[in-house]
Amino acid sequence: MKKYWQITKNTWDETLTYRTSFIVYRLRELLQLVATYFLWLFVVPAHGSFLGYTQAMMLTYVIGSAFVSDIVFSSRTSAIAGEINEGVLNNFLVRPLSYLRYYFARDLGDKAMNVTFSLIELSLIVIIFHIPFYLQHNLVTILLFFITTFLAMVLNFFISVLISLIGFWSNEGWGPRFIFYSVIGFLSGGMFPLDILPRPIFTIFQLLPFSSLSYFPVKIYLGQFDGVFLLRGEVTLVVWIAIMYVVTMKVWNKGLHAYTAQGI
Amino acid sequence: MHILHRVFNMKKYILLWLQVTGQLTQIAFASRLGVVLFTLGKIIRFVSFIIFLFILISQTKSLAGYSFWQVMMFFLTFNFIDIIAQFLWRDVYRFRSYIVSGSFDMTLTKPISPLLRSLFGGSDVLDLITLFPLIAFMIYAVGQLGRVTFVEVLLYVVLLLNGLLIAMSLHIFVLSLGIVTTEVDNAIWFFRELTQLGRIPLKVYPNPISFTFTFILPVAALITIPTEALLGVISVRGVIIAVVFSTVLLGLSLKAWRGALKKYASASS
Numbered sequence: 001m002k003k004y005w006q007i008t009k010n011t012w013d014e015t016l017t018y019r020t021s022f023i024v025y026r027l028r029e030l031l032q033l034v035a036t037y038f039l040w041l042f043v044v045p046a047h048g049s050f051l052g053y054t055q056a057m058m059l060t061y062v063i064g065s066a067f068v069s070d071i072v073f074s075s076r077t078s079a080i081a082g083e084i085n086e087g088v089l090n091n092f093l094v095r096p097l098s099y100l101r102y103y104f105a106r107d108l109g110d111k112a113m114n115v116t117f118s119l120i121e122l123s124l125i126v127i128i129f130h131i132p133f134y135l136q137h138n139l140v141t142i143l144l145f146f147i148t149t150f151l152a153m154v155l156n157f158f159i160s161v162l163i164s165l166i167g168f169w170s171n172e173g174w175g176p177r178f179i180f181y182s183v184i185g186f187l188s189g190g191m192f193p194l195d196i197l198p199r200p201i202f203t204i205f206q207l208l209p210f211s212s213l214s215y216f217p218v219k220i221y222l223g224q225f226d227g228v229f230l231l232r233g234e235v236t237l238v239v240w241i242a243i244m245y246v247v248t249m250k251v252w253n254k255g256l257h258a259y260t261a262q263g264i
Numbered sequence: 265m266h267i268l269h270r271v272f273n274m275k276k277y278i279l280l281w282l283q284v285t286g287q288l289t290q291i292a293f294a295s296r297l298g299v300v301l302f303t304l305g306k307i308i309r310f311v312s313f314i315i316f317l318f319i320l321i322s323q324t325k326s327l328a329g330y331s332f333w334q335v336m337m338f339f340l341t342f343n344f345i346d347i348i349a350q351f352l353w354r355d356v357y358r359f360r361s362y363i364v365s366g367s368f369d370m371t372l373t374k375p376i377s378p379l380l381r382s383l384f385g386g387s388d389v390l391d392l393i394t395l396f397p398l399i400a401f402m403i404y405a406v407g408q409l410g411r412v413t414f415v416e417v418l419l420y421v422v423l424l425l426n427g428l429l430i431a432m433s434l435h436i437f438v439l440s441l442g443i444v445t446t447e448v449d450n451a452i453w454f455f456r457e458l459t460q461l462g463r464i465p466l467k468v469y470p471n472p473i474s475f476t477f478t479f480i481l482p483v484a485a486l487i488t489i490p491t492e493a494l495l496g497v498i499s500v501r502g503v504i505i506a507v508v509f510s511t512v513l514l515g516l517s518l519k520a521w522r523g524a525l526k527k528y529a530s531a532s533s
Contacts, residue, residue: 020445020447020450021447021449021450024447024450024451024453024454025450025453027454028450028453028454028457031454031457031458031460031461032457032460034461034473035460035461035464038468038469038470038473039464039468041470042327042328042468042469043320043324043327050323050324051323170297171295172295172297172298172301174298175295175297175298175300175301175302175305176301178301178302178305179301179304179305179308181305182305182306182308182309182312183308183309183312185312186308186312186313186315186316191312191316192316192319196319197319
């Protein structure tokens with residue numbers, strides 16, 4: 001456990017080493033948020049609602065979604081495919097550590113840095129633009145939000161690792177990853193709350209793993225849930241984690257048998 | 265004699281570009297699955313944003329006074345600039361590795377302009393796959409706008425070319441930054457995020473923000489002003505802003521490139 005904690009700390013330090021790169025990356029994230037925020041500010045009337053969302057609720061959704069995305073989607077696992085292709089994986093296989101746990105620890109370091117910056121940026125935005133941010137006061141709801149966000153983070157980890165494991169059989173791991181990034185903003189509810197979609201499409205989206213990554217945790221924060229919604233959402237999330245874990249481990253083991261360290 | 269020399273030089277660069285682009289095309293199509301997935305990803309992203317716009321405008325009936333098809337023109341213009349920029353200046357994305365590995369030294373020793381080589385050093389034909397359907401869609405969208413005059417279309421095309429000049433200048437800035445700091449990847453992505461702000465009319469943003477995107481950052485000059493020309497709502501001020509931006513940015517970017525080259529220390533080789 002201690003060695004993985006050290007890996008997490010190393011990743012934090014590594015990010016601080018490439019400060020310019022990280023700051024420009026954060027600026028990009030901020031630009032995206034500004035664009036989405038002002039679009040919704042313009043569309044949702046100050047004293048009315050848009051498809052069931054008041055302005056405060058919609059703007060909180062946008063800010064909350066940006067925050068959850070920073071926790072859930074920031075990841076170093078995209079490097080795995082390259083390490084397999086180039087044979088760098090060898091260095092890890094001979095060491096007394098689990099490669100997947102190593103990457104989970106790296107992800108935690110990366111997320112810690114992103115969340116720290118995200119909290120500062122979002123707080124500044126809320127203060128500067130006088131955003132009518134909906135502050136959740138119910139402690140149980142806040143606890144549920146953090147538990148769900150953590151589970152979403154675990155689910156994203158397995159999905160992302162699984163995509164990278166294509167590297168065992170192909171040099172084109174970037175292709176599926178590109179598709180993943182192309183759909184994720186839309187399907188996860190990063191662009192807008194999914195429940196403004198027509199009911200049949202929304203029902204299908206709820207069954208996919210992606211809605212658990214952003215839409216579901218933010219809805220919990222907003223307190224817009226009942227027992228059925230919560231139970232169905234949490235069960236869907238846990239089932240997808242279980243499926244992704246089993247598939248990832250099977251693919252990892254199969255991949256290791258196919259691995260020839262050809263990049264060396 | 266001077267003109268002949270320039271024509272010869274131009275021919276040399278076009279031949280070089282064709283040669284390198286041909287080789288890169290062969291490399292790209294060696295991985296056919298990659299081509300399919302890349303194209304599919306782009307289509308999904310494109311369609312999902314259209315769905316988003318459709319949901320939005322079906323509820324509000326218009327966005328900042330623009331109808332669905334008018335807003336679509338902003339989005340399509342953004343895509344056009346984005347695809348052309350990626351196609352023509354794809355080598356900028358690889359520039360960091362040339363600097364870090366020291367292979368930029370090889371570019372400097374060759375009898376070609378290092379700037380043209382770094383900018384146009386091989387285009388990505390994968391970016392073109394989506395361009396032709398996009399142009400067809402743009403023509404269809406123009407048909408949905410109602411009455412569009414020849415002058416409006418002409419001004420749109422001219423301002424689009426002006427926008428591409430701005431995009432090229434920004435790519436030169438990124439190259440210059442790459443030489444001085446080796447930071448290229450995030451800078452180029454920052455440029456792309458910036459252009460994404462123009463996917464919707466800038467009127468959506470409140471005044472300090474829209475002022476920044478119009479007069480300080482060239483979002484309006486890249487996408488909004490050309491689209492407004494097509495929609496027949498452009499002002500003379502808009503045209504002046506676009507032209508001033510392209511002239512100033514081109515001049516400054518070339519200056520930045522020359523300054524960066526002087527600082528290049530070939531430290532990695």
